[in-house]
Amino acid sequence: MxxxxxxxxxxxxxxxxxxxxxxxxxxxxxxxxxxxxxxxxxxxxxxxxxxxxxxxYEDDISVLQEIYKARNEKAHKGQVLERAVSESDDEIPF
CATH class of the missing domain: 1.10.287 (Helix Hairpins)
Incomplete structure (x- = not known):
């Protein structure tokens, strides 16, 4: 039941x-x-x-959303930089 x-x-x-x-x-x-x-x-x-x-909790949620957005933007910039460095390493002739 x-x-x-x-x-x-x-x-x-x-x-x-x-x-x-x-x-x-x-x-x-x-x-x-x-x-x-x-x-x-x-x-x-x-x-x-x-x-x-x-x-x-709307105010707290908004603050957390901003923190999450900033963290993701920072992570994305780091990934772009890593790719740029990685691609430039591929061009080294030795």
């Missing part, structure tokens, strides 16, 4: 509303439709949480 299986009591008000919505959209299996709705709501909630976390 799946560790993430849940049975929820929606209560009469939400249960009736769920049945009405499921019937409107042509879903015969109301529980399956409820699980689909809940999964979608969880995905949206998780995306919102992730955006809030990103906002909390």
């Amino acid at each position: 799946n560790d993430f299986f849940y049975t929820l009591d929606l209560g009469e008000e939400h249960g009736k509303a769920l049945q009405k919505v499921a019937a409107f959209w042509g879903h015969d299996d109301v529980e399956d439709y409820a699980a689909e709705l809940l999964c979608n709501a969880i995905q949206h909630a998780e995306a919102w949480v992730n955006s809030q976390i990103y906002k909390m």
Whole structure:
């Protein structure tokens, strides 16, 4: 059995509303439709949480991105210099 299986009591008000919505959209299996709705709501909630976390650390992320960019540019310049030296060594006649 799946560790993430849940049975929820929606209560009469939400249960009736769920049945009405499921019937409107042509879903015969109301529980399956409820699980689909809940999964979608969880995905949206998780995306919102992730955006809030990103906002909390946006300044730190920007600083790290700049450091990463500068480090990569320095590494790229070093590789270009190594290639230039290597190519000039090939031209030595002895």
